[in-house]
Amino acid sequence: MKKGILISPIxxxxxxxxxxxxxxxxxxxPSELPSMLINKKVPAFEAKLLLxxxxxxxxxxxxxxTTLVNFFATWCKPCLDEHPYLxxxxxxxxxxxxxxxxxxxxKRAIKWLEKLGNPYSNVLVDPNARLGIDWGVYGLPETxxxxxxxxxxxxxxxxxxxxxxxxxxxxVKEVEK
Amino acid sequence: MQRILLxxxxxxxxxxxxxxxxxxxDPDEFLQNPKKELRARNISKNVRCLVCQNQxxxxxxxxxxxxxxxxxxxxxxxxxSDEEIYNFLTERYGDFILLNPLFKISTLFLWILPFVFxxxxxxxxxxxxxxxxxxxxxx
Numbered sequence: 123m124k125k126g127i128l129i130s131p132i133x134x135x136x137x138x139x140x141x142x143x144x145x146x147x148x149x150x151x152p153s154e155l156p157s158m159l160i161n162k163k164v165p166a167f168e169a170k171l172l173l174x175x176x177x178x179x180x181x182x183x184x185x186x187x188t189t190l191v192n193f194f195a196t197w198c199k200p201c202l203d204e205h206p207y208l209x210x211x212x213x214x215x216x217x218x219x220x221x222x223x224x225x226x227x228x229k230r231a232i233k234w235l236e237k238l239g240n241p242y243s244n245v246l247v248d249p250n251a252r253l254g255i256d257w258g259v260y261g262l263p264e265t266x267x268x269x270x271x272x273x274x275x276x277x278x279x280x281x282x283x284x285x286x287x288x289x290x291x292x293x294v295k296e297v298e299k
Numbered sequence: 300m301q302r303i304l305l306x307x308x309x310x311x312x313x314x315x316x317x318x319x320x321x322x323x324x325d326p327d328e329f330l331q332n333p334k335k336e337l338r339a340r341n342i343s344k345n346v347r348c349l350v351c352q353n354q355x356x357x358x359x360x361x362x363x364x365x366x367x368x369x370x371x372x373x374x375x376x377x378x379x380s381d382e383e384i385y386n387f388l389t390e391r392y393g394d395f396i397l398l399n400p401l402f403k404i405s406t407l408f409l410w411i412l413p414f415v416f417x418x419x420x421x422x423x424x425x426x427x428x429x430x431x432x433x434x435x436x437x438x
Binding site: 130155158256 | 350363367389390395422423426427
């Protein structure tokens with residue numbers, strides 16, 4: 123019985139070692155954070171539009187249909203990689219995508235969209251990251267899926283690419299149900 | 300000779316302290332009121348930078364850290380309490396943004412487990428001690 127007690131720290135040690143080793147080898151990004159906004163209403167805010175001289179008012183614009191909210195900037199390289207896939211989502215699936223131009227130069231952003239095409243139904247400007255902070259954004263690009271009741275259901279940190287496009291579409295379908 | 304050596308060591312150590320205490324806060328971010336500025340600094344030291352995740356926003360030069368420092372100062376100017384500011388941040392970024400984990404049910408193990416291990420350790424030593432004492436007596 124005493125031997126059991128003496129040996130238990132060693133067993134515990136190996137158990138902990140096993141857990142650490144498991145976490146080390148599985149496919150996960152430890153710096154990725156879960157969003158606090160999942161299953162919550164979209165934040166209320168007002169923002170200026172990039173291409174029109176109008177104000178966008180949340181959350182009233184989010185009701186009726188599933189909407190993507192995509193934070194992007196011209197200085198962000200992965201955003202450029204992601205761009206064709208956003209166009210694909212907008213053209214092939216007819217998804218409403220709201221773009222938020224995060225801490226960017228507006229002139230550059232307009233040129234960027236003219237050159238690459240504009241998959242967004244609205245592009246909002248966020249010059250001082252105030253919107254980004256409200257959405258809990260910490261690295262570009264980030265994409266949120268908002269359901270037809272204006273509730274945030276999913277967040278993707280990092281670009282939509284060839285690798286995760288199908289999985290992302292599946293998430294959209296789940297939210298659309 | 301020894302005194303000179305001591306002086307060199309002291310100089311070296313104090314220079315280390317000075318270099319450790321370098322911050323990323325820009326002078327243009329400072330608040331005019333020193334009391335409020337101190338509050339802002341204290342909050343910043345306890346808020347994690349989510350870009351370089353083991354630094355506080357007080358130390359980090361990431362753009363997001365700067366945005367958050369400015370936001371915290373703005374909130375202080377508007378008369379928000381420290382607690383309100385922490386709540387504002389955790390609502391958006393989660394408890395992870397606090398460098399000091401909160402004491403709640405989900406973090407209970409985190410806080411209590413070291414003491415549990417300490418108790419186990421003491422128990423094992425005690426047991427071992429008793430055993431060796433018995434062995435000595437039997438000799």
